[in-house]
Amino acid sequence: MTKDRSKIESADFQTEYEVRLKKREQILADGKEPYPARTEKNQRIKDCLENFDAWEKDQREVVVAGRIKSIRGQGGLSFVGLEDESGLIQIVLKKDHIGEKLYGDFIGLIDPGDFIEVVGAFFVTKRGEKSIDATAWRLMSKTLRPMPEKWHGLKDIEERLRYRYLDFISNPEERRMFIKKTRFWKAVRGYLSDNGFLEVETPVLEMIPGGADAEPFATHHNALDIDLYLRISLELPLKRLIVGGFEKVFEIGRIFRNEGIDREHLQDYTQMEFYWAYADYKILMPFVRALYQTAIKDALGDLKHNWNDHIIDWSGDWPIVEYFEIFKEKTGLDLKTASEKDLIALAKKEGLQPEKHPGKGRVTDLIFKKIVRPHFVQPAFLINPPVEIEPLAKRMEGDPDRVERFQVMACGTELGKGFSELNDPVDQRGRFKEQMKLREIGDAEAQRMDEDFVRALEHGMPPTGGFGFSERLFSIIMNRPMRETIFFPLMRPKE
Numbered sequence: 001m002t003k004d005r006s007k008i009e010s011a012d013f014q015t016e017y018e019v020r021l022k023k024r025e026q027i028l029a030d031g032k033e034p035y036p037a038r039t040e041k042n043q044r045i046k047d048c049l050e051n052f053d054a055w056e057k058d059q060r061e062v063v064v065a066g067r068i069k070s071i072r073g074q075g076g077l078s079f080v081g082l083e084d085e086s087g088l089i090q091i092v093l094k095k096d097h098i099g100e101k102l103y104g105d106f107i108g109l110i111d112p113g114d115f116i117e118v119v120g121a122f123f124v125t126k127r128g129e130k131s132i133d134a135t136a137w138r139l140m141s142k143t144l145r146p147m148p149e150k151w152h153g154l155k156d157i158e159e160r161l162r163y164r165y166l167d168f169i170s171n172p173e174e175r176r177m178f179i180k181k182t183r184f185w186k187a188v189r190g191y192l193s194d195n196g197f198l199e200v201e202t203p204v205l206e207m208i209p210g211g212a213d214a215e216p217f218a219t220h221h222n223a224l225d226i227d228l229y230l231r232i233s234l235e236l237p238l239k240r241l242i243v244g245g246f247e248k249v250f251e252i253g254r255i256f257r258n259e260g261i262d263r264e265h266l267q268d269y270t271q272m273e274f275y276w277a278y279a280d281y282k283i284l285m286p287f288v289r290a291l292y293q294t295a296i297k298d299a300l301g302d303l304k305h306n307w308n309d310h311i312i313d314w315s316g317d318w319p320i321v322e323y324f325e326i327f328k329e330k331t332g333l334d335l336k337t338a339s340e341k342d343l344i345a346l347a348k349k350e351g352l353q354p355e356k357h358p359g360k361g362r363v364t365d366l367i368f369k370k371i372v373r374p375h376f377v378q379p380a381f382l383i384n385p386p387v388e389i390e391p392l393a394k395r396m397e398g399d400p401d402r403v404e405r406f407q408v409m410a411c412g413t414e415l416g417k418g419f420s421e422l423n424d425p426v427d428q429r430g431r432f433k434e435q436m437k438l439r440e441i442g443d444a445e446a447q448r449m450d451e452d453f454v455r456a457l458e459h460g461m462p463p464t465g466g467f468g469f470s471e472r473l474f475s476i477i478m479n480r481p482m483r484e485t486i487f488f489p490l491m492r493p494k495e
Contacts, residue, residue: 020144023109027142030105034142039117041065046086048122052130056122064089064132065117065140067169068110076103079131082118085175090131091118098134106137113147115140161483162491177478180299181485184474185252187298188272191291197248197274202237204230204254210453211235211392213445214257217267230256234273235392235466236453239421242275242464243456250274255470263481264413264472267490273468280394280420281404284465285381288408288418289318292379296477305477307377307411312477314379314410321376321409323385324402327364330372335364335386336401343367359438359446361388376409383407391431391447393419408469411476418467425457 027034043062048055055062066084073079076095081088095103110116117140120132148166160167168175193199207226209216211233221228234251241249252272259265276284296314297303303315328334333342340360347354347367354363364386376382383406387395393403405419422428432454438446475482483489 016146017144020111020142020146023111024142024144027109027139032139034139036138036140039063039065039138039140040119041117044086045082045084045089048089048132049087049130052122056124059121061119061121061135062132063117063119064091066115068112068114068116071110071112078103078106082116090125090129091120091134091137092123092125092131093134093137098136102137109142110139111143111146113143113145115143157484158491161489162494164488177480177485178487180478181471181474184295184299185270185272187295188291189252191294192250192274195248195287197250197276198246200238200241200246200249200251201253202231202234202241202251204256206231208448208450208452209233210447210450212257213447215259215444217256217258232257234271234468236450238273238275239461239464239466240453240456242277243459243461247277247462248274261483264475266482266486269471269482269486271468271470273466275421275464275466277462277464279465280463281383281406281418281465284418284467285320285406288416288467292408292416292473295473299474300477305479307476307479310377310411312378312411318379318381320381320383320406323382326372326375326382327368330375331367333367358441358443359388361386362438362443365389373409373414374412376412379408379410381406382409390419391435392422392428394422394424395427413472413476415473415476416467416469418465421461421464421466423457423461423464425454428457429454 024034040063043064045064045066048062048064064082064084066082068080069083069088070081071078073093078093080091080093082091083089093103093106117138118132118134119136120134123131123133125131148163148170160171189199205219205221205228207228209229209232211231212235214232216229216232219228219230220226232255234253234255238249238251250272251274252270254268255271256268257265258267261267293303293314296305304311304313306312324335331346333346340363343360343363344354347363350367350370352366352370354366357363357366383404384396384399384402385405387393387401387403390403390405393405396402396404403419405417407414407418408416422431429449432447432449435447436449439448471485472482475485478485
């Protein structure tokens with residue numbers, strides 16, 4: 001009869017945990033500290049490897065510290081793989097070199113996963129491996145739990161995301177991805193700052209969630225005894241700053257949307273938005289293209305990357321595509337003459353559920369995402385959509401049924417959106433009212449009336465261009481689902 005594997009693993013884990021716990025007790029009994037506060041570490045492993053030849057020649061002694069990735073050897077000789085954030089190096093411990101007591105303590109009390117400090121000089125083994133010949137070692141942190149699958153890494157993606165710290169221990173390439181992500185946002189911040197934008201912070205808690213079509217998270221403020229929402233966008237507070245006299249502002253911050261989870265969507269994620277007084281959407285497009293090219297080049301070292309079966313190239317100019325023209329080309333419907341009934345019929349033909357998306361604008365957007373959007377593979381600007389789908393953008397001069405908006409399209413999705421901001425308070429109040437009608441018939445994502453924002457516009461906002469994108473862009477250039485490019489994505493609790 002086969003034993004239950006989970007019980008075997010549980011028993012094995014419990015045994016190893018108890019063994020390590022006893023080693024910790026022994027260390028304390030010997031008068032040593034298993035978790036000291038300070039280390040004498042004076043070199044990173046990367047620097048040791050880069051300067052190895054010169055430092056070996058100088059017989060330089062260094063102090064390194066890190067996590068033990070492997071231990072092998074026999075008798076009076078042990079080879080230890082030691083890793084810090086910068087790299088991995090071999091440590092050689094010889095009993096006749098460091099002494100019987102230190103060597104015996106290492107063999108008897110130290111396990112893979114423990115953190116140690118090592119003093120030693122450089123040499124090359126007979127097999128040609130660059131190593132540090134240890135003259136002393138000291139325990140920095142005793143681990144009680146064994147590492148996943150004896151350093152072969154977690155295979156199941158759900159387990160990797162649930163225990164992300166183990167994923168980072170086992171998969172250095174995952175750590176490297178987040179270094180790229182830091183470079184990405186640093187480049188965005190630097191580009192905007194270098195172009196005269198002021199970085200600001202606006203509230204996460206709002207009385208009225210606005211600036212996007214999304215369902216918010218609700219909460220309660222005990223001290224003020226009021227219900228509030230987590231912001232779904234950065235837009236409206238930043239526009240209030242433009243009203244207040246700031247002319248170039250941006251924010252990189254967390255936003256929260258109570259929607260579904262898929263490859264491109266999460267409930268909380270980082271978004272960047274900037275607002276530029278006296279600019280319109282035509283001025284913004286080349287500026288945004290240069291921003292993307294800067295951030296992508298800094299993160300990847302290149303403007304090309306793999307996405308599914310395609311090589312995406314962000315260099316050069318990007319084509320400009322008219323919304324109405326591409327919609328007619330891919331669906332056969334002319335949005336200038338198509339009725340809401342025509343759109344609903346097409347949506348149903350495509351197997352969509354237009355009844356869940358009331359209003360002409362919602363049905364148009366639903367069809368666009370299903371039929372038209374997948375055709376955008378290489379970067380392009382999509383411009384001038386119908387007014388029904390964008391309640392915060394300025395109407396086009398000479399064509400009030402369209403708005404001055406552009407989207408960055410690539411890899412079959414939207415990767416940023418900007419427009420000439422609506423600054424007519426009368427028109428803005430009217431569009432909010434249309435959105436409220438949609439809410440009344442069941443559209444939970446329709447925008448709410450924000451009287452304070454309209455009041456701000458009534459005090460006057462200059463012509464302004466605004467743009468925003470989320471960390472979806474980074475996940476796309478990594479060709480990874482968005483939740484895999486976030487440190488600790490929210491997971492359903494284990495039963």
